[in-house]
Amino acid sequence: MECAGKGSGTRCLGPARKRCGRCGAVSYCSASHQISHWKVHREECERLEQQMRNLDLLNDFPFTFSQESTVQISEKQESRCSFLRKRGIHQVGLWVCECRCGASVTSFGNSRLESDTWNLSNILCPCRGPSSPIAKALCSWKDYYEWRCIPLQSPVSLLLHWPLTVYHSIQLAGLGSLTSEISKLCIHYLGPEKELLQLAVFGELRALFPGVFVQIELIGPAVPHHRS
Template structure:
């Protein structure tokens, strides 16, 4: 984190800002002088930040036994890396990009990693068919863990927030249109993927969540390596555990619930508005996780395209302020209010994001909203 007034002069005190705004507590400063210099810019947002900071306890209210322990950390190591090291998955397989010391740019040219495993024992991960068919609406991580018979010390939510957020978006889409999300074919366009490109195997959990749906997800974004443009893959198994004797290692896994259930993924390199002509099928739903709409002007033509197509789109972002600014951009393009107002995503990633520009509570896929 840097001083919010950095760049106003050349006298910024090095290091992490020691002062915070006394009203909202969300903005940091290196000195009282810089805090005064920044007030004309900050005064408009201060009351809004204060309200957003008041939701910190709500956002951290998660059922996992590890979510508080991770804040202790180790000296010289990020809190996130410290936790991953404590459970033996630091820089391993699917977990690699969850480490603060690993960058997306250094990793995306590798393969799709559909063969990587959980690196966890069977008791801690959903490596095979669920015991029971999903019969009720899933509205929280508690619901999901209980259905999948997982203990709350299992860290798999750190990766499963991707497919669970997709599933939650499908539930929102179905409820908005009073249609069933349980049967048929569903075509989703997924915009702006980055680290999830090395975690694609976890999208196989959508087989359990949407057992009677033939799901097709096309990923669009400049983060897709050019060498993988047009790559198609089918996922018909679950991510395997580390137990050598587990049934998930069998080539003849019992599929009493999900017979012939497959999730098909396809990758496209480039911005959505440039690549839409290469669509395999018109989407029923567009999803853009951690979109950062207000931060990137390249979103504006894509939003215009989505609006012209008349396709529902659901976005997420890391913090409430990013969602607020995104909503303002969307409404300026479409001329309409959001169809799904900004709300907390119950399937947000359960570890707080580190090294953010503000002290606002921040989690991957934290807030959800739609047009």
């Protein structure tokens, strides 16, 4: 977990090991970064505290991370920077903030935030529409990769956990079977931060819910005013 105060004006002093004492959802490298970030974090601390009470439920979500593509990182075989650099995607395109030395949302100010470039060959990313409709609900990354005809060594799950978690949440809510009967799906997405640099990955919802107009309302202190 990276320091929540990263990019706030001063450099991080080390690993983010100091968690918020109230919600426990964010960490900081130092007390000074925690204090300076409070004016941002205070608006969502209570909400995050409530979410952390349901941590066991959230940990059961199958699309929170991919063992297939992140095993080297999770088992500490190599750093995330090394993992990305070997694949030619370190600090470029959609991957620009996927490591500690990458960019943060705050460093972009009010400029154009998002990128839409995977920087991968077509066979390794969902650059084209699916070759077939979803035959059954996707319950694992293996299901998703097979449906999208993407090899398991592809790193795209590092980014696609955002839209796939939205997909899984809709399935849990019992709405998955109804998407063939509705024309519009409005999603209120609370507290986006890093996602603001990776908005293009949410385009995968078009493939997951074909024929449905998907509208995502981004809500949170990090969302620029021109997007509110």
